[in-house]
Amino acid sequence: MLAADPRLENNPAIAFSTGNNNRNQPTPNPNIQLPADFPPEIPRYPNAQLQEVTQSTTRWTTSDPMNAVQSFYQNELQTNNWDVSQSTQEGILEAQQNGLRVTLAIPATTNQSSTAESNLAGNTEFTIQYTRDTTAAASPSISAETDNVPQPGDADFIGPVPSQQNEQTAQSVDSTGQQTNTPQTFNDTNQAPQELRQYLQDLIALGVLPLQATSKSSAPTTQFEPSKTVMRREYARWLVTANNQFYASSPAQQIREASSSAQPAFQDVPSSDADFPIIQGLAEAGLIPSPLSGSSTTVLFRPDAPLTREQMILWKVPLDTRSSLPNASVEAVQQTWGFQDAAKIEPRALQAVLADFQNSDRSNIRRVFGYTTLFQPKKTVTRAEAAAALWYIGSASEGVSAQEALRLQQSGTSQATSESLSPTTEYD
Structure with a gap:
């Protein structure tokens, strides 16, 4: 009973999750299920609850700190021979294996110096996006089929010379x-x-x-x-x-x-x-x-x-106004838009959200999301x-x-x- 836990040697995340305050553990939503095409080879964080599913993207929440999540995926992907191409302190981890590309994203907090402390006190959200490249496997067969086809200049070639116009050009x-x-x-x-x-x-x-x-x-x-x-x-x-x-x-x-x-x-x-x-x-x-x-x-x-929603508005509104963004506060956004979650919007994005309200029916938020009392800035x-x-x-x-x-x-x-x-x- 007093021996060291052997799981700690192969799973550093347990060192962070063991003894974590369970009252902060997010409540699972039984109505949200993993999509049928979710690759089984992607590691599943043991202490995370699925919160949202969109096409090729899943969003998870755990009461463990972000460094525990990062450590778990870094260890699991490398152990299973994934090619980890990028890992940064901002919470982005990319890996690929056999044409499957996975991106783990943990949104950074506003105060970078207190990231670990804030995550220990609350919940950590992270998304997993996955894409599978099917063209790599198809290319060899296509090449094999065309190897013996006569080309322009061959004695056996019959037919018109293909147009040299590049159909993949994105501009003309x-x-x-x-x-x-x-x-x-x-x-x-x-x-x-x-x-x-x-x-x-x-x-x-x-x-x-x-x-x-x-x-x-x-x-x-x-x-x-x-x-x-x-x-x-x-x-x-x-x-x-x-x-x-x-x-x-x-x-x-x-x-x-x-x-x-x-x-x-x-x-x-x-x-x-x-x-x-x-x-x-x-x-x-x-x-x-x-x-x-x-x-x-x-x-x-x-x-x-x-x-995210708040990033989309923050980048777009300056093009609409062609001027500096106004000063804004949580109270001002609550009074204008009536957003119940205005306190969750980053301060810089608050300015853009408030300026967007002044565009009335031309506002981006109304055009994209219709009438809503929840902005859901991190969605x-x-x-x-x-x-x-x-x-x-x-x-x-x-x-x-x-x-x-x-x-x-x-x-x-x-x-x-x-x-x-x-x-x-x-x-x-």
């Missing part, structure tokens, strides 16, 4: 020499909620929702997955692309992409990252918190972490919800919608086509 050049976005085609937009479907369709028609950075070569996809959680790097990419497309004729309103020679604002977004010009550009414009804007503790961007955002937020940029009195931008784009294309087809020679 119009008749004026200006770069424009080529719309992608997705066959699952009908899976988006009815209230958000038209917003999503308008933005897709504009071509402002690229799923990959333009500098990456990847096979085109026909699946947008509207219910999938949007990542921070994806939303940053869409935010810049939508703004610059809406204000295509107003260079002064556009967000400039950063040069590859710029000193990185974030430690986890180097200049070699495909999305560096956009993320760095947002930081240099002061539109997202970074050391450049005075947020000395925000040294990581966490590009592959899920986007993750789906791709369809992120698209709805970007559908309109501006204030209640002045702005541009995706529908208007699409109409202008179509009229400009028609005019350019008409001019290119205008006769230069008179015919009888």
Whole structure:
């Protein structure tokens, strides 16, 4: 009975969880079950309760501190021969094995120095996102099938020479020499909620929702997955692309992409990252918190972490107001929006939430979430919800919608086509 617990040798998390105050243990929700496609090879934290399930993302809560959760997954993944590619003090852990990619995200607290103490006193929330790459296994068979197919230049080749146009190019050049976005085609937009479907369709028609950075070569996809959680790097990419497309004729309103020679604002977004010009550009414009804007503790961007509601509003509203955010308090947000959970919103996001209220029916919160008395600031955002937020940029009195931008784009294309087809020679 007095011998050391042998479990401590292989499971450091027990050292933190044993003796933990059980009265803080979150209550399980019997109505929430793991999705059928949840990979069984992903380790399950023994002291966590499932709180929310979205497409390819699960959210958990435990009364154990965040360092216990991190230690458990670090140990389990390495023991089971996972390739752990990134581990930071901000609570992000990425690993992959046999085409399965897993991202563990533990949202950092506002006071970084007291993270462990605050988590010991309350509950730790973390999300697990998983994606499985099925193209790697398919590629060899496709290659084998085409190895013996005659190619142009062979004596046995019969047929037309394939077009050299790159169908994967995310941008094209119009008749004026200006770069424009080529719309992608997705066959699952009908899976988006009815209230958000038209917003999503308008933005897709504009071509402002690229799923990959333009500098990456990847096979085109026909699946947008509207219910999938949007990542921070994806939303940053869409935010810049939508703004610059809406204000295509107003260079002064556009967000400039950063040069590859710029000193990185974030430690986890180097200049070699495909999305560096956009993320760095947002930081240099002061539109997202970074050391450049005075947020000395925000040294990581966490590009592959899920986007939360408060982050979505914090990044978007400055584009709507085109001015500094107003001073805000929990009481002011409670009086205007009536949010019961206003105290859970970070101070900087409080300012954006209060400014968004002044846009009346044009506000992002009303457009995306409808009427609600709970903001749920830490809840993750789906791709369809992120698209709805970007559908309109501006204030209640002045702005541009995706529908208007699409109409202008179509009229400009028609005019350019008409001019290119205008006769230069008179015919009888």
